[in-house]
Amino acid sequence: TCALPILDKLTRAGQKAKTQRFMKPNPFAIKDVYGQEVANLLSSRKKSKLIHSSGDIDASGDEVEVPFRDLLRRRLPNQYFVGHGHIVDQSLNVSPQFDVVIADNNATPILFEAENGCQFFPWESVFAVGEIKASYQRGKHPVRKFAESIAKLKTQLVRLPTPPSYLGNGVFLEGFESSDERKVRNPLFPFMVFFDSGAATQADLADEYCATSDEYLPVVASFLDGSAVVKAEIEKAKGESRWGQWIWTRCA
Numbered sequence: 001t002c003a004l005p006i007l008d009k010l011t012r013a014g015q016k017a018k019t020q021r022f023m024k025p026n027p028f029a030i031k032d033v034y035g036q037e038v039a040n041l042l043s044s045r046k047k048s049k050l051i052h053s054s055g056d057i058d059a060s061g062d063e064v065e066v067p068f069r070d071l072l073r074r075r076l077p078n079q080y081f082v083g084h085g086h087i088v089d090q091s092l093n094v095s096p097q098f099d100v101v102i103a104d105n106n107a108t109p110i111l112f113e114a115e116n117g118c119q120f121f122p123w124e125s126v127f128a129v130g131e132i133k134a135s136y137q138r139g140k141h142p143v144r145k146f147a148e149s150i151a152k153l154k155t156q157l158v159r160l161p162t163p164p165s166y167l168g169n170g171v172f173l174e175g176f177e178s179s180d181e182r183k184v185r186n187p188l189f190p191f192m193v194f195f196d197s198g199a200a201t202q203a204d205l206a207d208e209y210c211a212t213s214d215e216y217l218p219v220v221a222s223f224l225d226g227s228a229v230v231k232a233e234i235e236k237a238k239g240e241s242r243w244g245q246w247i248w249t250r251c252a
Helices: 002-021 030-053 057-075 142-156 200-212
Strands: 078-088 096-103 119-122 126-137 166-168 189-196 219-223 227-231 241-243 246-250
Touching: 030 057, 030 189, 057 096, 057 126, 078 126, 096 119, 119 166, 142 166, 142 189, 142 200, 200 246
Parallel strands: 078 119, 126 189, 189 219
Antiparallel strands: 078 096, 096 126, 219 227, 227 246, 241 246
8 A cells, every 4th residue: 555656656757758758859949050150240330330430430330240240150151261352363363352251172272361351362262252331321232342253353353264073071081073064163153241221222223233244143143121122033022122133032
């Protein structure tokens, strides 16, 4: 009789353990994680506004550029080096300055870094370049100006083709020829990020995109307050605007 309460407790404990064993595991809150990342970026935008109002424009730019580069470093694999500065070709021609440069960390990511942190990258190591803006200001034509920098990079600097014997990760194999027939295996990916869309309208963006050659436009321009301009071959949906292959869409 004295053992019955003990047996009852053991039975209940066993049933509870069995139930817990077959319970569905809690899902990882990935949306909350990225939501926090966005919140941190938007917080840096608020700081940028305060600093800009004091007249220190350069420092206000750093307040949005630095957190965004830090985010890329955390999220991209170690194969990629994230920095900022200029691109240099074999003849030592120098490109305009870019807020974000993503280069091959397995090759030679940077040639030189100045005291102020500005870096110089070999053209052949670069995967992507980006422009970071706190807000879209229509009078400054930011997309057109960024496209002009891309045009200078592509037309005034010479990029060597990828050798057919290159395997990747800085490794070459004598006698090997890749089946990849592209002249350059890491074509440039230009992008823009605006922390908010400011006074941007469909007409403003259409003017900028239609006045510039597709070859020099950013592949994606992302507005962190909920929209993006991308180059895509998709069916037009309600509420979207399209200019040629470019489409301005609201993000869910």
